[in-house]
Structure formats: structure tokens, C-alpha cells
Amino acid sequence: xxxxxxxxxxxxxxxxxxxxxxxxxxxxxxxxxxxxxxxxxxxxxxxxxxxxxxxxxxxxxxxxxxxxxxxxxxxxxxxxxxxxxxxxxxxxxxxxxxxxxxxxxxxxxxxxxxxxxxxxxxxxxxxxxxxxxxxxxxxxxxxxxxxxxxxxxxxxxxxxxxxxxxxxxxxxxxxxxxxxxxxxxxxxxxxxxxxxxxxxxxxxxxxxxxxxxxxxxxxxxxxxxxxxxx
Numbered sequence: 001x002x003x004x005x006x007x008x009x010x011x012x013x014x015x016x017x018x019x020x021x022x023x024x025x026x027x028x029x030x031x032x033x034x035x036x037x038x039x040x041x042x043x044x045x046x047x048x049x050x051x052x053x054x055x056x057x058x059x060x061x062x063x064x065x066x067x068x069x070x071x072x073x074x075x076x077x078x079x080x081x082x083x084x085x086x087x088x089x090x091x092x093x094x095x096x097x098x099x100x101x102x103x104x105x106x107x108x109x110x111x112x113x114x115x116x117x118x119x120x121x122x123x124x125x126x127x128x129x130x131x132x133x134x135x136x137x138x139x140x141x142x143x144x145x146x147x148x149x150x151x152x153x154x155x156x157x158x159x160x161x162x163x164x165x166x167x168x169x170x171x172x173x174x175x176x177x178x179x180x181x182x183x184x185x186x187x188x189x190x191x192x193x194x195x196x197x198x199x200x201x202x203x204x205x206x207x208x209x210x211x212x213x214x215x216x217x218x219x220x221x222x223x224x225x226x227x228x229x230x
Contacts, residue, residue, distance in 0.1 A: 006037060009037060010034050010037050010105055011104060011105065011108055013030045013031070013033050013034035013037070014030070014031070014034050014105070014108040014109060014112055015108065016030040031112070034105075053099070053174075053177055053178070053181060054181065055181055055184055055185045057099050057100070057181070058097065058098065058099065058181055058182055058184075058185035058186070059097075059098070059099070059100045059103055060095050060096065060097045060103065060186070061095065061096050061103040061104065061106070061107050062093060062094070062095050063076070063093070063094045063095070063096070063107060063110055063111070065092070065093070065094050065110075065114070066091075066092045066093055067092060068091070068092035069139075069142075070143060070146075071117060071139070071142040071143045071145070071146040072094070072114060072146075073087075073089060073094065074143070074146035074147060074149075074150050075110060075113045075114055075117065075146050075149065075150065076089075076094050076096070076110055077150055077153075078110075078113055078146070078149045078150040078152075078153040078154075079096070079106045079109040079110040079113060079153075080096065080106060081150070081153040081154050081156065081157040082106075082109055082153050082156060082157065083096075083098065083102045083103075083105050083106040083109060084098060084099075084102050084175070084178050084179075085097060085098035085102045085103055085106040085182070086098065086179075086182050086183075086189075087106075088186075088189045088190070094110070096110070097182050097185070097186050097189070098178065098182055099178070102178075113146075113149060113215075116215055117142045117145050117146060118142075120141075120145060120211050121138040121139075121141045121142045121145070121208070122138075124137065124138055124141045124204070124207065125137055125138070126201075126203050126204055126207065128203055129201055129203055129204060132200060132201050132204075136200070136201055136204075137201050137204040138204070139199075139201075140199040140200075140201035140202075140204035140205040140208065141201075141204045141205065141207055141208040141211070142208060143199060143205060143208060144204070144205035144206060144207065144208025144209040144210075144211075144212065145208035145209070145211050145212040145215075146208075146212070147208075147209065147212070148208065148209045148210075148211070148212020148213055148215075149212045149215055152212070152213075152215075161175050
């Protein structure tokens with residue numbers, strides 16, 4: 001499958017996952033397939049890309065997200081871990097940097113994850129935290145969920161890079177090449193990693209952490225056994 005066709009397929013799967021967000025099973029299946037194809041894409045094109053990529057191939061894409069919320073920024077890092085991109089923000093606006101294909105997928109993945117967080121938090125409230133407004137409870141919930149997803153995505157990134165290295169030396173080269181080229185192409189950008197944030201709504205934050213463990217992310221490549229990373 002040509003690179004352009006494969007990327008198009010990934011984009012359609014992510015769009016399907018967002019469209020079927022109300023149906024957990026269908027959304028999870030589409031997301032797992034998209035993530036698996038992203039891995040196969042990097043392995044399949046590792047030898048070509050590690051030799052031919054240059055700063056001319058690097059681009060950036062803006063999310064159009066202007067809410068200055070820590071949970072949204074944390075999910076940007078989660079999306080970046082899954083797509084070999086790097087996120088940055090100026091004010092509240094979030095931008096992804098990387099190859100054109102990777103950036104396109106990162107934008108869709110981030111949009112999907114933000115939608116999931118909003119949907120799961122939409123009906124959340126904890127009567128035991130009556131001293132805090134429902135809005136504060138839901139923001140704490142979304143922060144916990146974002147941290148949980150981000151940790152899992154970072155683990156997937158590490159496993160994916162191990163898979164690439166095992167596939168060939170070009171796979172390891174590709175990981176290094178992409179990262180170096182992004183930083184060379186956008187030298188003025190400081191890539192600050194997501195940070196934990198204190199919240200007075202501890203129970204709501206903990207509920208978000210637990211909910212994040214249930215958001216389906218696939219950690220296998222070409223495997224029929226779908227393993228959850230918790």
C-alpha cells in the first residue's frame with residue numbers, strides 16, 4: 001500500500017472513531033485499527049524515510065484549539081507520542097510539528113481524544129465533593145483522564161520504537177531522524193512536556209485516572225490479541 005493511501009486510511013479510521021464516539025465498541029475498534037496501521041506505516045517506510053527525510057519535509061499544523069486548559073495540552077502530548085510529532089503552544093493555541101503525514105494524523109488524534117474527554121466528563125459529578133462546583137469536579141476529572149491517557153500513550157511510544165528497532169536498524173534511525181529534523185526545522189520552539197497539576201477535587205481527579213485506563217489504545221502491531229496498557 002502506498003504511503004498516501006495508508007495515511008488516508010488512517011485518517012478515515014480516526015474520523016470514524018470520532019463519529020461513533022457514542023458507540024464505545026465501534027469507536028474503540030476504529031481507533032485500534034488506526035493505531036496499528038500507524039505502526040505498520042513507520043515500519044514499512046522506515047528504510048526509505050530515514051535516508052530521504054530532510055527539513056523540507058517538516059511542517060506544522062494548528063489544532064484551532066484556543067482553550068488554555070492543562071488537560072487539553074496534556075492530550076496534545078498524548079497525541080504526539082502516538083504520531084512521532086512534537087507539540088507546542090503560543091498562548092493557548094496548540095500546534096503540532098513533524099512530517100506532513102504525521103501532523104495530519106496528530107491533529108485528528110488530538111481532536112478525537114479531546115472529544116472523548118469531554119464526553120466522559122459530560123455527565124460526571126460526585127456528591128461526596130459537594131463543596132466543589134460541578135464544573136470544578138469535571139475539570140479535575142478531565143485532568144486525571146488526560147494524565148492517564150498520556151502515560152499510556154508514552155508507554156506505547158516506547159514499545160513502538162522498540163518494534164521499529166527490532167524491525168531494522170533503519171527503524172531506530174528513523175526515530176532519531178524525525179526528532180532531530182523537527183527541532184532543526186523549528187529551532188525557536190521550546191517543547192515543554194506535560195506537568196501534573198494540583199487539584200482540590202481529589203476524588204474527581206482519581207475517577208478521571210480510572211476512566212483513562214478504559215479508553216481503548218492498542219499496543220500490538222498486527223496482533224489479533226488486543227492488549228490494553230493500564
